[in-house]
Each structure stands twice: as structure tokens, then as C-alpha cells.
Amino acid sequence: MTSHILLLGTCDTKLPELLYLRTRILAQSPSARITLIDVGRTPSSDPAVTISQSQLLEHQSSSSTRLNAKDLQNLPRGDLLDRISKLATACVLGLLRRDSIHGVVAAGGSGGTSVVAAVMQACPVGLPKVLVSTVASGDVGPVVGEADICLMYSIVDVAGLNSVLRSVLDNAAGAIAGMAAAYKRREEERAKEEVEKKIQVGITMFGVTTPCVDVARKRLEENGCEVYVFHATGHGGRAMERLVREGALDAVLDITTTEVCDHLFGGNMSAGPNRLRAAAERGIPYIVSLGACDMVNFGPRDTVPEKFNDRNLLVHNSMVTLMRTSEEECEQVGSWIGKRLKESVKDPSMVQVWMPFNGVSVIDVEGAPFYDHNADAALWRSLKQEMNGSDITTSSWPTDINDERFASGIADRL
The missing domain is CATH 3.40.50.12020 (Uncharacterised protein family UPF0261, NN domain)
Structure with missing residues (x-):
């Protein structure tokens, strides 16, 4: 042919x-x-x-x-x-x-x-x-x-x-x-090969959640899964949602949901208004966490909107400037994620939310530039409140998101 x-x-x-x-x-x-x-x-x-x-x-x-x-x-x-x-x-x-x-x-x-x-x-x-x-x-x-x-x-x-x-x-x-x-x-x-199909799992990642994703990925691969890692830059989240809708993924570890912050607050890595829908609607195993919800992504420092000049800004590299989400913004993010999951869920038993209490990125731990316990607490609190009465399980962990115990636990639970 x-x-x-x-x-x-x-x-x-x-x-x-x-x-x-x-x-x-x-x-x-x-x-x-x-x-x-x-x-x-x-x-x-x-x-x-x-x-x-x-x-x-x-x-x-x-x-x-x-x-x-x-x-x-x-x-x-x-x-x-x-x-x-x-x-x-x-x-x-x-x-x-x-x-x-x-x-x-x-x-x-x-x-x-x-x-x-x-x-x-x-x-x-x-x-x-x-x-x-x-x-x-x-x-x-x-x-x-x-x-x-x-x-x-x-x-x-x-x-x-x-x-x-x-x-x-x-x-x-x-x-x-x-x-x-x-x-x-x-x-x-x-067409000639007779290969046993592996369970195909999607994971969302950012640089600041890489340690968590690396541990989870290896854990899943050791258990016979084929893992697809999506860089949560807007297009990455949309690509994952597309593959879920097409039936190409059997389960999702949505560790990094930072694209929601960009969608809500004008960052340049938004995945749009339909993020967090596909897996919940399809009813496949779906665990959601709050990776990198401590930040909004902008371009070079001089492109950050003037209204944010007095905020906690971190120049990640020459092309990316990060803004720490405030307590009020974190409350909105948690509420948005909770509402989205509740309105989209097909089978609540297939969806869980995992919340690490000691930081949602490598720069959101004690002593790091984006550490803000009050903002993180607002994120957890608003999400948990929104989940009440939804039959979706929430799991709280006394670690940061990149702790090996959290990463192993979330992979094993999936």
C-alpha cells in the first residue's frame, strides 16, 4: 500500500x-x-x-x-x-x-x-x-x-x-x-502486533509540580499504566480534555490546575472556561488537586498589567513572570473548581479532590517566595465548602504537593 x-x-x-x-x-x-x-x-x-x-x-x-x-x-x-x-x-x-x-x-x-x-x-x-x-x-x-x-x-x-x-x-x-x-x-x-492495551493515564504538570508528577508517573508505570504528561500551559489542559472526550485516556490525575487561575484573573496560560469538565462528564477515574494554584502566569515583566505592580511578582525567566494569588483570589479559585466538578460529575464515586495543606508548588512552602498559608487556607476552605453535599470525596494531606508521600498516595489511589 x-x-x-x-x-x-x-x-x-x-x-x-x-x-x-x-x-x-x-x-x-x-x-x-x-x-x-x-x-x-x-x-x-x-x-x-x-x-x-x-x-x-x-x-x-x-x-x-x-x-x-x-x-x-x-x-x-x-x-x-x-x-x-x-x-x-x-x-x-x-x-x-x-x-x-x-x-x-x-x-x-x-x-x-x-x-x-x-x-x-x-x-x-x-x-x-x-x-x-x-x-x-x-x-x-x-x-x-x-x-x-x-x-x-x-x-x-x-x-x-x-x-x-x-x-x-x-x-x-x-x-x-x-x-x-x-x-x-x-x-x-x-496491525500485526497483538499487544495488550495498557491503561492510559493523563497527568497535568508544571515546573513547580514536577517532583510530584515524577513520583506519581513512575508509580503508575510500575503498575502497568501508560502515562501522558500534559504541560498545564493552557493548550496542555485543553489537549488533555480533548483526548479524554475522544476516549484516548482511561483515567486522569489532574495534579496541576493552575490554568483556572489564569482563566479567572487574566493570565496568559488559560485553558478556557471548559477546563475540568471532560473526565468528570465521562465518568472515568479522576483525581483533582491544586497544583500551582498559588500563581497567575504572565509574559515578560514589562507585560504584567499595571494594576498588579504592587503584587508579589516573581520573574521565572525572561519570558514568564508569576504573580502570587491573593487570599481573595484563592477563595474564588477554590469555589470555581468546586462548582465545576459538581455541575460536571457523572459518577461522584469516580471523582476525588486531594488537598495538600503545606503548599501547592515548590515555591509555596515555608521560606519560599510564594508561601502564604492564609491564601492556601482560603483555597482549601472554599473548595471544601463547595464540595459539601456533592458526594465527591475530599482528602486532606498535612504535606506539600511535592512530598513523596502525597505523590505516591495520589497515584496509588487512582
Whole structure:
């Protein structure tokens, strides 16, 4: 079986560049099968297009107003991109269900990037995804989301072939050809192997909760679990929640819930308003703790909002400044976590909350810069009060979160 690669782009504006990319993929992998999907505004009649705009329109949902090609062309730009994104996503997910796909690649400007990024974000984790984009520099969070997308900055616009763009597209072709071949081999090997599936456990971690996570991870691995550690930087929390919803995780140790602080108080590592939902809603084993809830994360020191200048700030490195959460803020965090768990829980017997009384990070212990017993007490108190009458078990420990006894205990309980 040859590699099957999906190539997406706006064929009305980027066709020469897309065809060049197609040629270079075939130069790297002559037997590859390439499906070119047109996601442009104006339909292309080029014979190289495998899936045309009219074929995309066949994927309109029954709940939306049905459009023809002319209707689509007349939509405002934002509405057009949204509709094309949904059509292309439905098309690609259908192909993934029916056929063997080994990679997705695309090249485009800002509009094409927004369409293709939505498609790639909907694809399974592990499937190779390469996106050459004019906006792959700067804040690419909305482009990547929680997907494993490989971004390549085009340097010049994807508008006319020249030596710079050719070199970038050559590299993209080599990347997707190699990745697709590796993915195909991996899938074939998995199909032949009869390996007993391990219990898959997600754990959230921050640098300041690493000692706890390391002990818990090793403990779980010794007991036959496969452990996935997620860096709780906003995208990490969202990625974990996504994998839980997709059924890829069997249990979660949510040791580090600091993203809630950023969500509530304007930090730059928020996982958004839906954090702490997925595992509770699915009813899988789920233990929540309060790791790094002593801090809100900002960028370089000069980016911290002026209203926080008199707060306890710690320059973690040149890119990250931490702000100690106050007693009032900790009370809000504890209440938010408690309410979220109560409203989301499917089976209270599957959820527990573990509260370490002597600090929630390595810098929140006696003598450390963020130690504040009153703030931590407000965190525990508000969370415990919110849990009253919920049938969710709370467990209090007279240690800090990185104490080996706490880490071993939480892993063993899971």
C-alpha cells in the first residue's frame, strides 16, 4: 500500500504553488497517492483537483441552509471561510473513516490557513499534519489549537513561485512525504502486533509540580499504566480534555490546575472556561488537586498589567513572570473548581479532590517566595465548602504537593 496524502488549498488563488508542492511530494515519494482538495471561493476546473468545490458542497449538514456554488461565492469573507471550513472538515473526516490516510499538507495565506487549520485540528492526534503559512510566525495558538500541526513559515507570500518559496515548499514536501511513510509503517506494524492495551493515564504538570508528577508517573508505570504528561500551559489542559472526550485516556490525575487561575484573573496560560469538565462528564477515574494554584502566569515583566505592580511578582525567566494569588483570589479559585466538578460529575464515586495543606508548588512552602498559608487556607476552605453535599470525596494531606508521600498516595489511589 502506498502513502495517501491529502493536499488542501485555495485552488482559485494558489493553484501553481499547490501543484508545485504536489510535484515535489511525488519527487520524494513517487508511488504516493495525493488527493488535492479545493477549498477556494471560486471553483477550479483544473484536472489535478481531486475533490472539487461542488463535491465539498455535498457535505452540507441537514441543519444548515443549503448553498450552491454561486451562493458560496457571494458570502462575506468571514462567512465563506467558516462554511468552507465546516465542509472541508466533514469531507476529510469522511475520508479518514473510509480510507487509509497517512498525512495532510497545505499551503496558503491567512484565509487558507484559517480553513485548513480547522480541518487539521479535527484530525486525529498522530496523523501527520504540515501547514506552510504566511502567518506561521507570532501568535500561532489559534492555528495550532490542541493539534499536533507542524507549521512552516513561508517567508514570502504564497503568491508566485520564486527561489525562496520553492525551497520552503521543497522542505514541506520532504517533511510530509517522510512523515506519511513513517506513519504508514507504524500503522502496519500496529496491525500485526497483538499487544495488550495498557491503561492510559493523563497527568497535568508544571515546573513547580514536577517532583510530584515524577513520583506519581513512575508509580503508575510500575503498575502497568501508560502515562501522558500534559504541560498545564493552557493548550496542555485543553489537549488533555480533548483526548479524554475522544476516549484516548482511561483515567486522569489532574495534579496541576493552575490554568483556572489564569482563566479567572487574566493570565496568559488559560485553558478556557471548559477546563475540568471532560473526565468528570465521562465518568472515568479522576483525581483533582491544586497544583500551582498559588500563581497567575504572565509574559515578560514589562507585560504584567499595571494594576498588579504592587503584587508579589516573581520573574521565572525572561519570558514568564508569576504573580502570587491573593487570599481573595484563592477563595474564588477554590469555589470555581468546586462548582465545576459538581455541575460536571457523572459518577461522584469516580471523582476525588486531594488537598495538600503545606503548599501547592515548590515555591509555596515555608521560606519560599510564594508561601502564604492564609491564601492556601482560603483555597482549601472554599473548595471544601463547595464540595459539601456533592458526594465527591475530599482528602486532606498535612504535606506539600511535592512530598513523596502525597505523590505516591495520589497515584496509588487512582
